Amino acid sequence: MVDQSLTVAVVGASGYTGGEVIRLLADHPNADLVFLSAERNAGAAVGAVHPWLRNHPGVAKEKFRPLAEMPEVDAAFCCLPTGKLPPVLDTVAGQAKSVFNLAGDFRLRDAGELRRHYPDSTDAGGEFAYYIPELSGGAPESRFVNLPGCMAVASIYALYPLFLDDLVEPHVVVDAKTGSSGSGKGSGEHPAERAGNFRVHKPHGHRHAPEISQAIAELTGVQPELQFSTYSLDTPRGILVSAYARLREDRQGLEVKRAFAKAYVGRPFLRLRSAPKKPQDFPMLKAVNGSNLAEVSVSVSGREIVTVAALDNLIKGAAGQAVQAFNLVHGLDEEAGLPRTAVGL
Structure with missing residues (x-):
């Protein structure tokens, strides 16, 4: 297990899944959350867009920024709506050592099914590994990882x-x-x-x-x-x-x-x-x-x-699963930053 801090970006951070990725990474012992992108909400504070984060001392006042300002990072979590990542994949891949996509763009291998269900993703580049942390057998070799649908x-x-x-x-x-x-x-x-x-x-x-x-x-x-x-x-x-x-x-x-x-x-x-x-x-x-x-x-x-x-x-079916994959890919404790207890009522 490694002890160092890894720089992380969240791309498309203003949606529900992006907000949950922020919430989990904000308290992750090995993640340094350095960039949050949102085009329409650029300049807005995290706490204003995600009210459940407005009392977090570390991220509530952080501002969303345009993707064009993304710095070099160790990992990028892509939470864009399906079809929105392919046009900007080169930008993200050029700045991130590993890319975790939570949308459906790179899940299907059959060309016919891909055209039917993800028509905006058919010409997308990148060698994405379809990855289920418990079942796929160790960390994926590719630096591009696509997580399953919920x-x-x-x-x-x-x-x-x-x-x-x-x-x-x-x-x-x-x-x-x-x-x-x-x-x-x-x-x-x-x-x-x-x-x-x-x-x-x-x-x-x-x-x-x-x-x-x-x-x-x-x-x-x-x-x-x-x-x-x-x-x-x-x-x-x-x-x-x-x-x-x-x-x-x-x-x-x-x-x-x-x-x-x-x-x-x-x-x-x-x-x-x-x-x-x-x-x-x-x-x-x-x-x-x-x-x-x-x-x-x-x-x-x-x-x-x-x-x-x-x-x-939003957690095991999306943000949490992605953080779990991030932990495994980067040699961290698989359970780091992930809640095991339900909220109950």
Whole structure:
């Protein structure tokens, strides 16, 4: 582990994810937060744009600056909306030794899927590694790192052990429920339409579906037949994923539980909820929101399997996951600067 301080920039720091990256890095023992970019909010103080940071003694009065003023740094966290990084990637890459992208620009490898879901990213340069800290096997070799989508990574946690040990039939169904912050600050949905409501977001065609299939295939060698649907929750943050699979005829339920225990043992930010019996024993948002923890559980009845995963979309699904990757890439303590306790109420 290294003890030195690393200079860090946050590009696109005025959105929800950028604000959470600032919050985590402001108290990180090895991060020196030297540059925060925001074009429309250039000149504004952090505390004025992110009210939850206005009482932080270190960053509240720091000013957002245009990207053109970015200095040389050890690491850059890119929190721009999807499609906005490719045109400025050369600028960022020229100033940063390592680049962590939290948007979807460089997640998909299939050219057709890329054109369909990320049309503004098809001509983007850079050799980005798709990186899940717990599952990708050590730090990536590339200095360009793209983190998974929030609903995608929750779904991958729910499915990975099933396919790693070839326990289930290829067809799986996943439904993912997400809080309103997943739409970003630019969402056009009025709070009055979301409050007291629970509705379908996308029954088919969500851009995280090919990402999940790609990741499972690359991590396990098995290509799933995935039905992926998403729903909108009346809550600011948090994701709850339920996955439904069918056990192969030649496998046993006990093998499923062993597979999850083997896959996730020793992972500091993956908590397996083994043998849940009561509803409150299963993964839930109250247990993870505000933390970098993901909870996972599996329930088997005959050949029917239901797995559940819960995480905070802004922390474990975005900012926290990126800081975790930053720690691993730079030889720091994996847990440095990352909260393990949920905010509860």
